[in-house]
Amino acid sequence: MIIINLDVMMAKRKMSLNQLSEKVGITLANLSILKNNKAKAIRFSTLDAICKALDCRVEDIVEYVPDEKEGI
Amino acid sequence: MIIINLDVMMAKRKMSLNQLSEKVGITLANLSILKNNKAKAIRFSTLDAICKALDCRVEDIVEYVPDEKEGI
DNA sequence: ATAAATTTATCGAAAAACAATAAATTTATA
DNA sequence: TATAAATTTATTGTTTTTCGATAAATTTAT
Numbered sequence: 001m002i003i004i005n006l007d008v009m010m011a012k013r014k015m016s017l018n019q020l021s022e023k024v025g026i027t028l029a030n031l032s033i034l035k036n037n038k039a040k041a042i043r044f045s046t047l048d049a050i051c052k053a054l055d056c057r058v059e060d061i062v063e064y065v066p067d068e069k070e071g072i
Numbered sequence: 073m074i075i076i077n078l079d080v081m082m083a084k085r086k087m088s089l090n091q092l093s094e095k096v097g098i099t100l101a102n103l104s105i106l107k108n109n110k111a112k113a114i115r116f117s118t119l120d121a122i123c124k125a126l127d128c129r130v131e132d133i134v135e136y137v138p139d140e141k142e143g144i
Numbered sequence: 145a146t147a148a149a150t151t152t153a154t155c156g157a158a159a160a161a162c163a164a165t166a167a168a169t170t171t172a173t174a
Numbered sequence: 175t176a177t178a179a180a181t182t183t184a185t186t187g188t189t190t191t192t193c194g195a196t197a198a199a200t201t202t203a204t
Contacts, residue, residue: 002116002123002130017181030162032182041115041160041192044074051074051136058074059131064123089150102193104151113161113191 003063006035009054023053075135078107081126095125 010020017035021028026046033039034046051058082092089107093100098118105111106118123130 002120018179026161027163027165028181029165029183033161036182038183039161040117041113043113043161043191045112046161048074048136052138056136057131058134058136059129062130062134064120064128064130066124090148098192099194099196100150101152101196105192108151110152111192115160115192118192 001065001067003065004034004037004039004061005063006050006054006061009056009060013054015054020050020053024049073137073139075137076106076109076111076133077135078122078126078133081128081132085126087126092122092125096121 006020010017015023017031018028021031024031024046026049034042047058047062050061054061078092082089087095089103090100093103096103096118098121106114119130119134122133126133
């Protein structure tokens with residue numbers, strides 16, 4: 001499972017969703033969807049813009065969480 | 073700029089593109105496009121499958137490279 | 145040279161981003 | 175607690191892009 005977590009970096013940068021959406025260049029509504037893990041894909045241009053806006057690495061905001069099961 | 077790099081992990085797992093495409097469940101052609109940074113977006117389901125197939129983290133295969141310029 | 149692996153190219157279909165907008169909900173604050 | 179601000183959710187339409195299927199071209203290995 002892929003998890004998006006913008007909260008930590010947003011807090012660190014003291015940035016609101018509104019501010020972030022402006023910096024990133026996508027609408028508040030769509031950024032909210034992304035933030036709440038309702039999106040099913042992402043354009044690299046968007047991911048790039050987010051990393052840039054939050055001045056962070058990819059791993060600061062997107063994580064792969066293996067589903068527990070076989071081979072723990 | 074967002075960079076996809078599958079080579080390192082593929083080497084580590086001694087896995088060919090062909091094998092990976094089968095494990096991931098997308099065609100060889102499309103995986104090649106992704107591997108060579110020709111894709112403009114990615115579905116989380118695909119990213120998830122790749123991390124699973126290569127047993128690695130997101131940051132092992134996708135990286136944000138800030139463009140040098142202002143504020144170095 | 146031959147085979148295997150990978151890349152590139154088409155085409156079409158399905159999926160999904162994203163904009164624009166508005167309403168609902170949650171959270172903060174005076 | 176009333177009000178405002180921030181965030182989430184919903185809807186509709188457009189556009190973009192994935193991805194499958196397939197084949198050809200190219201590169202790499204044997």
